[in-house]
Amino acid sequence: MTARFVPPHPPRGKPVAMWRGFVGERARTAVYGWSKEAFRKRHLRMKVFAFNVHIPLDPNVVERVLLGNAGNYEKPRVVKKLLRPLIGEGLLSSDGALWRDQRRVVAGSFAPAAVDGKVPVFAAAARAAGDAWRPGTRDMAAAATETTMCVIAMSLFAGDPRLTSDIAMRHIAASLEGGNVARLQAVLGLPIVPLTPKALRGLRGQKFLRETLAAVVHERLPDGGAEDFLGHLIRALRERFPPEEATALAVDNAATFYLAGHETTANALTWTLFILSELPELQNDAAQEARQALSAGEGDPGLPERLPLLHRVLEETLRLYPPVPRFDREAVGLDSLAGHEVRAGDFISIWPWLLHRHEALWDDPNAFDLDRWTDERRHARHRFQYIPFGGGPRVCVGARFATVEALTVLAHWLSRWSFAPMPGREVAASGMVTLRPKGGLPLRLSRRD
Numbered sequence: 001m002t003a004r005f006v007p008p009h010p011p012r013g014k015p016v017a018m019w020r021g022f023v024g025e026r027a028r029t030a031v032y033g034w035s036k037e038a039f040r041k042r043h044l045r046m047k048v049f050a051f052n053v054h055i056p057l058d059p060n061v062v063e064r065v066l067l068g069n070a071g072n073y074e075k076p077r078v079v080k081k082l083l084r085p086l087i088g089e090g091l092l093s094s095d096g097a098l099w100r101d102q103r104r105v106v107a108g109s110f111a112p113a114a115v116d117g118k119v120p121v122f123a124a125a126a127r128a129a130g131d132a133w134r135p136g137t138r139d140m141a142a143a144a145t146e147t148t149m150c151v152i153a154m155s156l157f158a159g160d161p162r163l164t165s166d167i168a169m170r171h172i173a174a175s176l177e178g179g180n181v182a183r184l185q186a187v188l189g190l191p192i193v194p195l196t197p198k199a200l201r202g203l204r205g206q207k208f209l210r211e212t213l214a215a216v217v218h219e220r221l222p223d224g225g226a227e228d229f230l231g232h233l234i235r236a237l238r239e240r241f242p243p244e245e246a247t248a249l250a251v252d253n254a255a256t257f258y259l260a261g262h263e264t265t266a267n268a269l270t271w272t273l274f275i276l277s278e279l280p281e282l283q284n285d286a287a288q289e290a291r292q293a294l295s296a297g298e299g300d301p302g303l304p305e306r307l308p309l310l311h312r313v314l315e316e317t318l319r320l321y322p323p324v325p326r327f328d329r330e331a332v333g334l335d336s337l338a339g340h341e342v343r344a345g346d347f348i349s350i351w352p353w354l355l356h357r358h359e360a361l362w363d364d365p366n367a368f369d370l371d372r373w374t375d376e377r378r379h380a381r382h383r384f385q386y387i388p389f390g391g392g393p394r395v396c397v398g399a400r401f402a403t404v405e406a407l408t409v410l411a412h413w414l415s416r417w418s419f420a421p422m423p424g425r426e427v428a429a430s431g432m433v434t435l436r437p438k439g440g441l442p443l444r445l446s447r448r449d
């Protein structure tokens with residue numbers, strides 16, 4: 001590929017006041033409104049209400065926060081306050097011994113052999129989705145979400161139909177979109193009360209999901225029922241915790257993996273299809289690779305390894321559009337980050353969106369470039385300048401699951417369908433928690449020969 005392609009990203013200008021992050025487009029889109037300086041400096045420091053916030057943009061400093069001195073940096077209390085109504089004290093929101101115990105419980109379900117065994121499930125979900133399509137226009141953001149919801153339900157929850165319904169999908173979207181008012185209230189130390197229709201829908205969505213997942217868990221007690229992720233989770237937690245606490249943690253982790261397990265992968269699929277729709281020659285090459293790979297076996301564990309080109313496309317897409325554009329830590333004690341004093345209570349905000357496009361770390365950072373993913377260039381980079389799944393001990397336990405799932409689904413879709421952009425429609429990034437195309441991603445679908 002010789003033509004330079006720069007996919008859309010929010011405009012950059014002068015620094016803006018941090019309170020703007022709670023109003024207007026900045027309150028709807030986390031990656032909107034960053035200044036040019038944010039992509040050039042190595043450390044940003046600012047005051048957000050009563051909080052001191054550090055944004056390290058040096059991979060060595062990011063490594064210290066996430067790995068070298070990770071014990072000093074925990075999930076922020078304000079973030080836990082926001083997450084608690086939905087995912088309680090599950091793996092994503094806990095720290096210390098509780099986090100370590102839960103990580104050990106779930107790790108086996110996401111080991112390489114366990115993930116490879118799920119490739120037939122990924123393939124079945126992808127085929128089922130593609131079978132239902134017809135030539136014409138389709139919102140591929142919605143299609144990706146429906147497919148990854150199906151994958152999670154089949155892979156982790158024995159295919160429970162309550163987790164793949166239209167109403168569940170609507171409530172998930174409402175839960176994610178309704179957090180902005182709650183975010184401001186949490187930062188100000190106020191009680192979280194739904195003050196807008198969107199916030200009220202978000203609260204209803206959280207309530208629906210918690211009640212549904214609690215019902216799924218309670219129906220499996222006391223022995224976990226099926227031999228799947230949820231069954232293993234229930235049994236393992238009951239071995240380590242008192243029954244009441246084990247049940248609560250089972251519900252918390254069911255919510256964590258149900259939400260995090262499908263939303264981020266759906267966004268990765270969506271952005272990859274967007275990129276490929278804009279680069280038809282690359283899309284055709286990826287489709288040819290997919291057909292050859294599938295001809296050797298559609299659902300065998302070796303399928304992802306036969307997709308090197310598609311894997312590079314996915315990696316570069318995750319660089320440009322990391323599904324989670326930011327995550328935060330709170331210092332529990334004194335530290336120094338590249339000469340900047342950090343005190344207990346300070347926030348350390350890690351931004352893959354900024355790191356992945358930083359001018360000091362990448363050549364032509366806003367351009368799509370598959371050559372970044374040659375073995376030579378990959379090994380020359382600092383391992384903490386590309387962190388779509390986080391890093392250190394708390395690196396996403398489902399990173400391999402998400403990657404193998406995405407490659408399998410994309411291979412099946414590209415082998416059968418061609419995707420083209422809608423003329424005149426601009427695509428823009430949106431979202432505060434995860435990064436998705438604003439208003440979905442309608443593409444024109446046609447069957448491949």
